[in-house]
Amino acid sequence: MGQPFGTGIPCPPKGVSMQFLRYWGCVLWTAFRHSFxxxxxxxxxxxxxxxxxxxxxxxxxxxxxxxHVDIHGWQAxxxxxxxxxGARLLLAPxxxxxxxxxxxxxxxxxxxxxxxxxxxxxxxxxxxxxxKMLLVAMDKxxxxxxxxxxxxxxxxxxxxxxxxxxxxxxxxxxxxTHPPAPTGMRKQxxxxxxxxxxxxDNLREFLEEFK
Numbered sequence: 540m541g542q543p544f545g546t547g548i549p550c551p552p553k554g555v556s557m558q559f560l561r562y563w564g565c566v567l568w569t570a571f572r573h574s575f576x577x578x579x580x581x582x583x584x585x586x587x588x589x590x591x592x593x594x595x596x597x598x599x600x601x602x603x604x605x606x607h608v609d610i611h612g613w614q615a616x617x618x619x620x621x622x623x624x625g626a627r628l629l630l631a632p633x634x635x636x637x638x639x640x641x642x643x644x645x646x647x648x649x650x651x652x653x654x655x656x657x658x659x660x661x662x663x664x665x666x667x668x669x670x671k672m673l674l675v676a677m678d679k680x681x682x683x684x685x686x687x688x689x690x691x692x693x694x695x696x697x698x699x700x701x702x703x704x705x706x707x708x709x710x711x712x713x714x715x716t717h718p719p720a721p722t723g724m725r726k727q728x729x730x731x732x733x734x735x736x737x738x739x740d741n742l743r744e745f746l747e748e749f750k
Contacts, residue, residue, distance in 0.1 A: 715744075
């Protein structure tokens with residue numbers, strides 16, 4: 540069946556609708572998961588303040604073009620949240636483009652590298668195992684190997700910069716994930732555990748790129 544009856548519009552190829560839905564699913568996911576900007580932190584603080592004001596004064600009067608418009612506290616908060624979500628939704632395609640461009644640059648750098656994909660995976664895997672051992676030492680053994688953690692962090696970043704690309708070194712220390720720390724840890728150990736954990740998560744992502 541080439542086109543719907545009574546129209547001159549051809550039917551879309553099979554799978555187009557699914558790709559369309561998948562694309563917008565990625566857009567929504569990127570809008571939600573992308574790191575908050577400083578301006579958004581400020582705006583979220585304003586949302587909280589507006590919410591508190593709305594709690595104390597349920598009705599806030601605004602004058603627009605000489606007419607009184609009643610805006611309740613919850614409505615002002617909802618509008619602010621809608622503004623944040625709308626802005627993130629508009630920026631999501633740009634963020635997706637940035638991430639894809641970064642991946643392309645990384646793969647191009649990897650192709651230029653003298654190391655094979657297998658060798659790269661093996662070395663990243665070694666770094667990942669070292670990170671896991673540090674996590675176990677802090678969680679199960681109650682230790683705080685601060686010097687070893689610092690050496691591991693520096694060694695991984697330097698290797699990534701030298702053998703792949705500087706974007707890998709930067710991404711290694713970028714907290715894309717926010718894993719919760721095990722309960723019962725001291726704050727100093729807990730914060731360090733979280734830092735090591737999201738670094739190991741980033742190493743797992745690098746491994747996926749070099750399959």
